[in-house]
Amino acid sequence: MLKSFKTEINPTKKQIIKINKTIGACRYIYNFYIAHNKELYKNGEKFISGKNFSVWLNNEYLPNNPDKHWIKEVSSKSIKKSIEDGNTAFLNFFKHKSNFPKFKKKNNSDVKMYFVKNNENDCLCERHKIKVPTLGWVRLKEKGYIPTSKNGFIIKSGTISYKAGRYYISVLIDIPEQNKQNNNKSGIGIDLGLKDFVICSNGFIYQNINKTNNIKKIEKKLKREQRKMSRKIISIKKGESTKKNFVKQKLKVQKLYQRLTNIRTDYLNKTINSIVKTKPSFIVIEDLNVSGMMKNKHLSKAVAQQKFFEFKTKLINKCKENNIELRIVDRWYPSSKTCHNCGHIKKDLKLKDRTYICSECGYVKDRDINASLNLRDAKTYTIIQ
Numbered sequence: 001m002l003k004s005f006k007t008e009i010n011p012t013k014k015q016i017i018k019i020n021k022t023i024g025a026c027r028y029i030y031n032f033y034i035a036h037n038k039e040l041y042k043n044g045e046k047f048i049s050g051k052n053f054s055v056w057l058n059n060e061y062l063p064n065n066p067d068k069h070w071i072k073e074v075s076s077k078s079i080k081k082s083i084e085d086g087n088t089a090f091l092n093f094f095k096h097k098s099n100f101p102k103f104k105k106k107n108n109s110d111v112k113m114y115f116v117k118n119n120e121n122d123c124l125c126e127r128h129k130i131k132v133p134t135l136g137w138v139r140l141k142e143k144g145y146i147p148t149s150k151n152g153f154i155i156k157s158g159t160i161s162y163k164a165g166r167y168y169i170s171v172l173i174d175i176p177e178q179n180k181q182n183n184n185k186s187g188i189g190i191d192l193g194l195k196d197f198v199i200c201s202n203g204f205i206y207q208n209i210n211k212t213n214n215i216k217k218i219e220k221k222l223k224r225e226q227r228k229m230s231r232k233i234i235s236i237k238k239g240e241s242t243k244k245n246f247v248k249q250k251l252k253v254q255k256l257y258q259r260l261t262n263i264r265t266d267y268l269n270k271t272i273n274s275i276v277k278t279k280p281s282f283i284v285i286e287d288l289n290v291s292g293m294m295k296n297k298h299l300s301k302a303v304a305q306q307k308f309f310e311f312k313t314k315l316i317n318k319c320k321e322n323n324i325e326l327r328i329v330d331r332w333y334p335s336s337k338t339c340h341n342c343g344h345i346k347k348d349l350k351l352k353d354r355t356y357i358c359s360e361c362g363y364v365k366d367r368d369i370n371a372s373l374n375l376r377d378a379k380t381y382t383i384i385q
Contacts, residue, residue: 050087081114123155164254189376
């Protein structure tokens with residue numbers, strides 16, 4: 001089973017220069033591949049695939065353009081991967097899975113330095129450092145997180161990325177599967193919400209972390225820093241300030257955004273681990289229409305902060321690792337409006353009604369807990385393999 005591990009690294013100044021150079025070259029090649037296909041389309045010629053473009057680039061374009069020889073100074077595997085990414089973007093567009101590929105902007109795109117294990121001495125990992133092709137040994141900030149090579153774990157490939165002044169490494173490791181058996185026969189129904197993040201049918205409620213004082217303080221500070229950044233843009237246009245001050249302020253804003261993202265992601269991971277540790281035989285969640293919820297201007301910000309899609313994706317992976325059956329209930333299933341005691345559907349239930357009171361049997365329960373119980377006992381569902 002392939003599993004990814006991502007952690008922060010502490011590269012030297014020489015390694016930082018090489019990483020930035022590789023990321024810049026990958027961004028240039030990705031944009032060049034898109035622009036080249038655009039030009040071919042305008043001239044009435046056929047689309048060129050990633051493999052054919054790579055052959056044309058190495059055999060025809062680079063030998064005839066000496067000013068572009070700096071592309072050969074970086075890792076060839078990274079350049080080839082950026083071409084493959086561009087080819088995948090075009091194929092997804094042709095299959096109507098995504099929009100037309102966009103150019104990647106400098107300092108505003110998720111471009112990564114790709115590396116792969118070619119030799120036995122490549123991609124070795126120790127407790128405090130990792131060996132990357134073309135870079136050598138790079139120090140890890142979090143010691144002991146990535147499985148070491150001494151224990152028999154093999155790194156297949158990896159990427160190095162830059163975000164908000166920090167460098168991160170993500171590696172793909174082949175880990176043997178473990179057949180974990182769950183002795184607990186009961187399941188758990190999970191209702192996701194905005195008032196509380198996760199409401200479980202077993203009584204556990206995980207609060208909305210975005211309502212805590214820590215998050216509110218950081219968001220308040222973020223607003224102040226954003227206002228400073230906008231004022232610097234105005235002063236640059238007037239000639240009163242330099243672009244260097246704007247870049248410094250932009251980095252401050254990026255670090256605050258990254259800090260918020262890290263806090264929310266960490267809380268999401270801990271919530272999923274806490275649910276899985278109870279070892280239920282199955283977990284039931286609702287197939288939420290997140291894209292439709294984002295269209296509501298009053299709720300879009302709160303929905304985005306809760307990271308419902310990321311929660312679902314990580315829960316699927318965690319259930320596969322721990323051999324737990326994950327059931328997805330249809331989005332039209334009336335989990336909130338159905339009485340868990342008698343099955344009566346209360347059609348006039350409003351969003352402001354936080355307590356469910358059944359008009360037929362007099363059943364009284366918290367709205368979200370009632371929904372989680374209905375999801376747990378749902379008879380129609382789809383099993384995620």
